[in-house]
Amino acid sequence: MKKFLLLLAAAALTATMAQADAASGQKVYLKVFKAKFGMNGVKFAAEHTVSEWEDLFADNAKGFIKEYGDKFPAAAPILTNPDMKDKIQDVGDFAKQYGSDSGNVPSCG
Numbered sequence: 869m870k871k872f873l874l875l876l877a878a879a880a881l882t883a884t885m886a887q888a889d890a891a892s893g894q895k896v897y898l899k900v901f902k903a904k905f906g907m908n909g910v911k912f913a914a915e916h917t918v919s920e921w922e923d924l925f926a927d928n929a930k931g932f933i934k935e936y937g938d939k940f941p942a943a944a945p946i947l948t949n950p951d952m953k954d955k956i957q958d959v960g961d962f963a964k965q966y967g968s969d970s971g972n973v974p975s976c977g
Contacts, residue, residue: 893962894974896955904943905936909974913966921967925960928953932960 897909905912916924924931933956937944946952966974 889958889961890965891962892955893958893960897959897962900946900952900955901943901959904946905940909962909966913963913974914968916963916967917969918964918967919969921960921963925957925964929956929960932956 894909897912901912902908924935933947937947947956962974964970966972
C-alpha cells in the first residue's frame with residue numbers, strides 16, 4: 869500500500885510539473901513572442917496539432933525555430949538565442965498542451 873501511495877504521489881507531481889511548464893510557456897509566449905508573431909496564445913497553439921508540435925519541438929526545437937524564424941524574421945534572433953533554450957521548451961509545453969486537437973483552450977486571448 870505504501871508503494872502504491874508513493875507511486876500515486878509521484879504521478880501527481882509529474883502532472884503538476886508538466887502543467888507548470890505549460891503555464892511558464894504561456895507567460896513566455898505572451899511576453900516574448902505574441903508581438904513578434906502577431907497572434908494571441910489561442911491562435912498560436914491552434915496552428916498545429918499536438919503531434920505536429922511534438923515534432924517541431926523535438927531535437928531542441930529545431931523545427932520550431934526553423935519554421936517560425938522563416939515565417940517571422942524579426943523573431944529569429946530571439947529564437948536562436950542560447951539563453952532562450954529552456955524558455956522555448958516551455959513554450960513547446962504550452963503549445964503541446966493546447967494544440968488544435970487537444971480539446972484544451974488556453975486562457976490567454
